[in-house]
Amino acid sequence: MLRADGITVAYGRQRVLRGADLAVAPGVVTGLAGPSGCGKSTLARVLALLLRPDAGRLTVDGAEVHRWRHRASRDLRTRVALIFQQPRLAVDPRLTLREIAAEPFHATGRPPDPAAELADDLGLTSELMVRRPHEVSDGQLQRACVARALALRPRYVICDEMTTMLDASTQAHLIARLEAYRRETGAGILAITHDEELLTRWTEPSGGPTVRMS
Numbered sequence: 001m002l003r004a005d006g007i008t009v010a011y012g013r014q015r016v017l018r019g020a021d022l023a024v025a026p027g028v029v030t031g032l033a034g035p036s037g038c039g040k041s042t043l044a045r046v047l048a049l050l051l052r053p054d055a056g057r058l059t060v061d062g063a064e065v066h067r068w069r070h071r072a073s074r075d076l077r078t079r080v081a082l083i084f085q086q087p088r089l090a091v092d093p094r095l096t097l098r099e100i101a102a103e104p105f106h107a108t109g110r111p112p113d114p115a116a117e118l119a120d121d122l123g124l125t126s127e128l129m130v131r132r133p134h135e136v137s138d139g140q141l142q143r144a145c146v147a148r149a150l151a152l153r154p155r156y157v158i159c160d161e162m163t164t165m166l167d168a169s170t171q172a173h174l175i176a177r178l179e180a181y182r183r184e185t186g187a188g189i190l191a192i193t194h195d196e197e198l199l200t201r202w203t204e205p206s207g208g209p210t211v212r213m214s
C-alpha cells in the first residue's frame with residue numbers, strides 16, 4: 001500500500017494541502033478527482049517522493065519515507081513512478097525517444113531489462129525511437145514517457161492527467177497498456193483526472209475507489 005496520512009503542503013504563504021489522506025492499494029486503480037487548483041498534482045508529487053510535505057507521513061509498502069527526492073533510498077524511489085500531463089515539460093529535449101525511455105536504467109546503473117522493452121507494446125517503432133521530442137507528436141512523446149515510467153517495473157504508477165492533451169485513440173491505447181501492466185504485475189495505479197467518464201471507465205474493471213478532494 002502507498003499511503004499518505006495528514007499531508008500538509010504550503011507554497012510560501014499559500015497552504016495547498018491541509019492534512020490530506022490518500023491510500024493507493026496494489027492491484028487496483030484508485031481515482032482522484034477534484035476542482036482545478038485543489039492540490040491533486042501537489043499530492044501526486046508527494047506520493048512520488050518528489051516533494052517533501054511540511055507535515056504528514058508517507059509510507060510505501062509499510063516503509064516510512066524519511067528522506068526525499070534523490071536522497072530517498074533507490075529502492076523506495078523506484079517503487080513509485082509518476083507520469084505527467086505535459087510530456088514536453090517532462091523530458092530533456094536533446095534526447096532521443098530511445099534515450100528518454102532508457103533514462104531510469106542509466107540513473108540506477110541497472111542494465112536494460114529485455115522484458116521491460118515496452119516500446120513495441122506502446123506503438124513506438126524503431127524509426128520513432130531515434131527521433132527527438134521536437135520531431136514527434138505529443139501522443140508519441142507521452143508513449144515514451146509511459147515506457148520510461150514502467151521501465152523499472154514500479155509497484156505504483158501515478159498518472160496525473162496523463163491523457164488530457166491526447167486524442168481518444170491514443171488515450172484508449174495508453175490506458176489499455178497501463179491496465180495490462182496492472183494485471184501482469186499487480187501494481188497499484190492512481191488515476192488523476194477531471195474527466196468523470198474516463199474515471200469510471202478506468203476504475204471500474206478493478207473495482208477501485210475514487211477519492212474526491214475539495
Ligand SMILES: Nc1ncnc2c1ncn2[C@@H]1O[C@H](COP(=O)(O)OP(=O)(O)OP(=O)(O)O)[C@@H](O)[C@H]1O
Pocket residue numbers: 011016034035036037038039040041042043
Ligand atoms: N511549485 C509551486 N509553487 C507555488 N505554487 C504552486 C506550485 N505548484 C502548485 N502551486 C499552487 O498550488 C495550488 C494547487 O496546485 P496543484 O497543481 O497541486 O492543483 P491541481 O488540483 O492539480 O490543479 P489542476 O487540476 O488544475 O491541475 C494552485 O493554486 C497552484 O497555483
